[in-house]
Amino acid sequence: MKLYRPTGLKELELVRDSGWRAWPPRLKDQPIFYPVTSFAYAEKIARDWNSVLPAPDNLGFVTEFDISEAVAAKYPVQVAGGQEHSELWVPAEELDAFNQGIVGVIRPVAAYRSGEKVALETVWNMDG
Template sequence: MTRTSARLERRVRRDFGAAADDLVRLLQDAPYAERVQAASVIGAGGDAERVRQALRLADLDWRDVLMNTQATAVDLATSGWEARLDLALGEGAPVQLWRPVGPEELGLVEESGWREWPPRPADQPRLITVLRREDAHALGQQGSGPDPGTGWVTRCEVEAGFMSRYAVTQVGGRRIRGYRIPAVDLAELNANLVGRIQRVEAVRG
């Protein structure tokens, strides 16, 4: 099971009372990033059935759930949504990570239901992630990812409290920054994923 973010769970428990436990479980099993989960919760106005309806709509097209918040005080569909979401939920936004992967690693991620990063090979004692999509794409093109050639850029969100133990560092060239997460911490990293790992785009070296 993945998780929803700690700050969104606090909002659910504040807004939904006795229904909160069921909704938290529902959100934990949802594949969506915090932004979409939050749109489902905030747009429901304390009505648990409206959260369920929003998540069913997200299964068809998650962008429609965001559009339902447009022109509201917590508009999550248009630029600047990050600041509005921070105001609605408070500090502790999940950390967004990007990673270029080859076909073998992507296959293992898919086998997990997009819920886990697979164990590291012996010659790769750390999971390397970067802070920007374009950097992951560039690393994939350069063959600096785990499998040179055709690959994919992936994205995930990780609970802020877990990521706070690691420092941002240089991971490729002078300007590419990200995290080097030790293989021994991988199970804990997977337990702190918010939503699921997403395949974003193909990359050809």
């Protein structure tokens, strides 16, 4: 199953530090990890929420990754506000097991600054 995750710069750096293979543990105020099922939904969050924070945190990214069908089946798709807003709800304490189901690597695929799309390469070193 292909999933997307809108993220900010700090979380993306932690993903990079994992070798692009795992999502970092949730913070105390984040009981659920929620990857989404469409690029459009991830883009909306990255663009309209993540990228409008005060500088230097005014960057939002969309990442894409694949998860095994067996792991995906453990987390039924949830609809949050409208059919186009579908996501998986992974309890924070199950994130390590969820990460084990990632097939391949987590890939940054789009970037936004202050609500505008920017070339990914201009805000993220793809070799790093």
